[in-house]
Amino acid sequence: MKKAIANNSLALVFGLLFLVSLVAQAFSGWQQFNDQQVGERLGTIGWWDYVTSADFAVDVSENWQSEFLQFLLYLLLTVWLLQRGSPESKELDKAGLESDEEQKVGEHAEAGSPAWAKAAGWRRSLYSNSLAAMVGAIFLASWLVQSVAGWAAYNETRLQQMRDPIGWGAYLLHSDFWARTLQNWQSEFLAVGSFAVMAIYLRQRGSPESKPVGAPHTATGIEG
Structure with missing residues (x-):
């Protein structure tokens, strides 16, 4: 245990x-x-x-969707984009999807590799993108919940103010929906971008999210 x-x-x-x-x-x-x-x-x-209530649902879901959007973009952008000196980046000569040998798929799979990594065709393609697909699905689901819950909460407020409610489609274009959404997105983008840059020069001994303490600032794609 x-x-x-x-x-x-x-x-x-x-x-x-x-x-x-x-x-x-x-x-x-x-x-x-x-x-x-x-x-x-x-x-x-x-x-x-x-x-x-809708008020609690929208408060929770608006944070969930931004967190999963952050991870989704991080997963996809770090395939191709690089940051010299950051452990959050791949090595500078490894941008892209990498070879089957580097990814240990197909004939290059190891004994303990997942079965779908050894398979060919659609199964390997699906498994090769399964993490982004799952994270993206959670992001879209939580964003949908935010939109519906936010719509309900907003209309409750309008009714209390003796104003007519609006439809869900109108709410998707409303400033209340986008203010809730963008206030979370901007903070996530700032946090990820700042961390990638700070990790070039700063260290945390023993953490895989940091370079080794003695690694040069220009060392890229290595973890401590």
């Missing part, structure tokens, strides 16, 4: 942090929502009503 926990400690810790943060967000968001309701002389709601 101890060995299994140690071997999966990174996933377990982040899973725990996710659950704790989500529950904490649910309680703090509930209190914030009720505070706004009191300020507008409207009735308060219970915690369960809040976590099953």
